[in-house]
Amino acid sequence: MVGRRQWNADQGARHRGSHIGEDARPQYEDGPRDLENGRYYDYGIGNKDSRPKPRIMKFQDAARTALEDARRGEIKRALMHGIDRSGLEKYRKSDEELKQMKNKKLRQFYEQQNERLNDWLEVDAVVMAIADDVLESMNPDPDHDGDQERCGGIQRVEGNIGELLPDEEKEKRRKAAKRANLAININVIANILLLAGKAFAVFTTGSLSLVASLVDSALDLLCTLIVWSTSRLVLWRLQAMQRRFPVGKRRLEPLGILVFSIIMVISFLQILQESLSRLMPPHAEAEILSWAAIASLLATIILKGAIGLGCRPIQSSQVQALVQDCKTDVIFNTLSLLFPFIGYRANVWWLDPVGAGLLSIFIIYDWGHTCFENVVRLSGEAADDHTLKKLIYLAYRFAPVVTGFKNVTAYHAGDGVWVEFDVLLDEKTPLNRSHDIAETLQYCAEGLGEVDRAFVTTDYAASGPLGHATDSEWNH
Known part of the structure; x- marks a missing residue:
């Protein structure tokens, strides 16, 4: 590793330690210590049976490796120069200081500055953690004889760059993934319970708004299943899948949201058509909402509102899609409750189908916009x-x-x-x-x-x- 090697000219041996975990590489006292000899520095690259080289060749190996270490050490020192994490932190404003700022624009300025400091500190941490391992991994066989003299961090983690990140950053990402999985699991359970409640309530009334709410809950469950299945597919690391998708499967996630948004639009076009047909003669009486229907709609509003507020801080496309879905559910079910309730109390027969039609238009617009956003991103939209x-x-x-x-x-x-x-x-x-x-x-x-x-x-x-x-x- 650059900057972490020491050569002993008298013994002709290299002493090195591991920077990943606390496992020190074994040092052996018996037999020749050749850079080319994997018997003493075996990194799983198959050099155990290498024959010892003459002393002159071992000296050439040592000299060549020392020169390369010096060259890479110069690059590393240049990259580390000027990194001052504590110097950046002094420009940060605490949450208490932000709350005390009465000027809204001034508070927004310092909030944006805090976000920028977070970005800079993350970049500095990544450079400090990864650069050394990457430089160490370059050209493990400088004399091209088939025996690798070195094995760097990239080889040890088999190309999984996330393993080389600082522990703080890895813990941050692990917690974010855990929160995302928890949010998805809670949403699945909530959707199953709400769907069962609405399915029972819809048989107690003829309200079209409640039927639209039932369709929305059924599609919510479908959305959650699509998000869950695509997230599982992305995490699969089967060799056959890696050959079939050489640059990863991350685009399966927005594709899943795209498919669901299309299903959502088509379904509510059918609800819109039904609401228009109910406005045609003959006119029916205003529908009354049963207590079961009112209870199921209120439960949906409260539960979905709580889930949406809890998931809002999680910055993941999957979870943000669920947050949007929860927001839509709160609005949708509130209006699904108000339209038939007011229509029955005021004896306005057309308010329920008109409300269902307006709700359908709202859903079609909302998810049509989501569909367009995913199409644009999959088409190569510029980063923000x-x-x-x-x-x-x-x-x-x-x-x-x-x-x-x-x-x-x-x-x-x-x-x-x-x-x-x-x-x-x-x-x-x-x-x-x-x-x-x-x-x-x-x-x-x-x-x-x-x-x-x-x-x-x-x-x-x-x-x-x-x-x-x-x-x-x-x-x-």
């Missing part, structure tokens, strides 16, 4: 300014080791973001240094929660081509 500024700060962290950046492009491929960095380097930069800088930037970007995939290209001229054909969409 908040995410782009965070990525630009990551690029700034690499300023000491590059000449500049020609471009930073971030766009959606579903809920996650794909980002492209176009890096400027001096034209005399060696290939190995150029590669190490680009690869480290790529892994650091993919360590951020918003980024699914990162691509880094290097250039030596600021005025060269942008790197992609501008008419690629019309060439097929």
